[in-house]
Amino acid sequence: MTISRRVFVRAGGLALVSLGLDPLFLARAAFAKTRRLSPLSPLSASDRPILVCLFQRGAVDGLNMIVPHGDRLYYQERPRIAIPASDVVDLDGHFGLHPSLAPLKSLWDNKSLAVLHGIGSPDSTRSHFDAQDYMESGTPGLKSTGDGWLNRYCEHDREHADTPFRAVAFGPQLPRILAGSAPSLAIDDLQAFGLRVPQEDARDRLTKAFEELYDGAGTGLLASSSREGFEAIQMLKRADPTQYRPAGDVEYPSGRLGRTLLQIAQLIKANVGLEIAFADCTGWDTHVNQGSSEGQLSARLRELGLALSAFTRDLGDGMHNVVVLTMSEFGRTIRENGNSGTDHGHATAMLVMGGPVNGGQVLGRWPGLEIDQRFEARDVAVTTDFRDLFAEILARHLGATDLAPVFPGYAPTVARFPGAIRV
């Protein structure tokens, strides 16, 4: 089912044709791979580092996701919604997981899960719209940036081959973070990717017809993009997503997030050149009746924890080159509001997990919850600029060589990396 890249390099173009695949595209991929790695290293496709980003839209309450149960003020400020210390899944004596994230505890124990607390934007906006926009454009405070930082990474890092599946967003439209001039794909449903004709014969025939039509499109973007599209269809057809079964007895939770992570795992295992996967998970804007160990937020976290846990177990050893990053536009107020909820705040917490992660620790500098330690006397202060974490993952995990064009006007430096990826 999967394609070993070693075969392509050793066997050359003729063997590729006999596999029924387009030699040009694969030769390109193999070439880039040889440039990237030394000629002696094994060119297994599974060596390609992969980043999976989950955007928790709506601003997740970092304090109830990664609970500072060792802090008296946390309990004092949240009489109705704090997670009782007895329910918290302790991590390091001071912080612990919300009980609904218990499925992730084993990842912490085997040091493949790290937490960053006090992370956020240098911009003070409390508007979902603006803050999400800044987190995706990678230029906080600057609205006119047209493209997203993940796209700029793809655009500027040409070491990595462009396959049709290099950067994939799961959802009906391409999100801001992947908008820009580098090719990226929005896939709503992997099984329905390609031409939508119910009968397979008719679908193949139509695909072939369009492919022939575009063969006559000459050169230019229209020609190259359509070619990539048909290559993608071919590759997926071989991988046959309709037949996918997760490893062992792994079951993803029902719902959109589980379905999405299952499809990301599928794409990774299909070896189609995925480098960046992006997906949204919504429902974090808990102004009213947020709940504590049980309730609204708990339900969302349970789905997140189960889905991530299923994903890591499904990939198994495959996780050795995968990093999963959660992000959210800002955190929420330290003090609960009059409706047993929380309002828009400032810093939040992010999770980084996977084989390359320097796990088993809470990273960043905890700013504390005392009034004078807070941002504008009410919110968790930002002690890590989100760009420092994103930049570290691009540099140390994906191997980005030039971060300046990815985060214009910022110039991330190694000294500011929070240390989320093992060196």
Added chain:
Amino acid sequence: MRHFLIVAATLAVVSPRPLAAQAPQLSTRDSALHALNRLAYGPRPGEVDSVVRIGVMRWIDQQLDPDRIDDAALQQREREFKILSYDREDLAQRFRDVQRERQRLQRESSPPDPLSASPRGGTDMRPMREFRELGGELQQLAIVRATLSERQLREVMVDFWTNHFNVFVGKGADRFLLPSYIEETIRPRALARFEDLLIATAESPAMLFYLDNAQSVAPGSSPPFPLFARRRGGQGVRSRPTGINENYARELLELHTLGIDGGYTQQDIIEVARIFTGWSIEPPDRGAGFVFRDWAHDRGTKHVFGLTFHNDGKDEGIRLLKFLANQPATMHHVSAKLCMRFVADDPPDGCIDAAVAAWQHTRGDMRAVLRAIFTSPDFWDARVVRSKVKTPFEFVISAARAISADPDSTPRLAQMVARLGEPLYQQPAPTGYAETEAHWVNSGSLLARMNAAVALAGGRLPGIDANLDAVIPATTDHAQLVDRVDERILGSTMSAHTKSVILAQLGDISDPTQARVLAVGLALGGPDFQKQ
């Protein structure tokens, strides 16, 4: 105005001659098709012939004077859209009902089951559903107008300006402010003087909210009454604004007028922001209209671009906008963008210079500027003909027009535009969508175009009445079928390659209706139709 009409009349008389001299390589039919592709959303069946009959330049003149074009059929169709019968205050009221309903539900809701219901589940109440439907109507209205209007150039310019002065419909109050922005701010001025349009957008509640100028106040100023009191449990914190907000000032210079290389500094942005302090909007329960808040205006002296502004209230902003609207950098920036839309992604200097000269002559009368572009040799250069890839919107509208489709008021075609990558009014960044193909041509969106083409050809989209029988009668003669498809859908520009591929595909299909679906689907989804 009288001056302009005289100029227009003169040009109309002489224009066929320069046209013929400039572009001997384009036949009259090619010229008509080119004009229909660029000034309109592509030809409807038979329209190339009718433009040839009228005369290409005369047709262009008519398009530049849209109020004299009869558009009764569209006006009839517009009556189906409820959204046009609501004004801003009605919509604000509906929006507030939805907000209240949502808060009530959130308060009452028991914790949702984690694995089945999303937290948004159960919100399918009447006011919310109605409001969502109105949002769909707003998008579909743009589709119906672009498809059916006889005033095609005006619809193209409405799309251009809505994108140039982009407002994201998903940002808070803009959910209900956008309809009046389209109807009252943009549409009446689509072919007006640039400075009138610029001032109208600056005063529009939609823009004031979107780029945060509504909350930009002079530091230290405070309202005479508690206007921005903290709201209990509302969406976030609305503490009283305490200083200037530079967002609008920055985008005004960078995107709306001078352009990113327009030669201004951060200090200029601050001065401009100070000038616009006090330009704000009424609260939604008072209609959310424009208001100039004297108390919030910075009364100090501002120096910017060699001008001095001193305690002149709202007039400071008006004076600045009129100044910016006619700066050389603005003329060049906006003219170049117009040429990207109408001529080529990388437009030649000639047409830009012609547009700038017309701008200088007429103080930014858009009809004169557009006429300068349409009469420039660059516009008729054979190298630019069919060189531009259609945007998602242009593709969907031109396909619907090509097969004489009649979209109803359900948002089917609007959803199709969204699937192709550029959902209407949903670009969050103030840049709007880019005018160049790299931003919308990619493998995923091309596959989506092929799917859209096949769905349209197969009549598989409820709510869109495609009258294929009238356009391309079914026949068992494949050569005749392909010729007809070529003539009707591609204006007789189908490449030999496309023709042979379609003919080969039809080979074993004996059912005439099926053959037609395949031929039309391949033609609409193939490479020839992606270009204009």
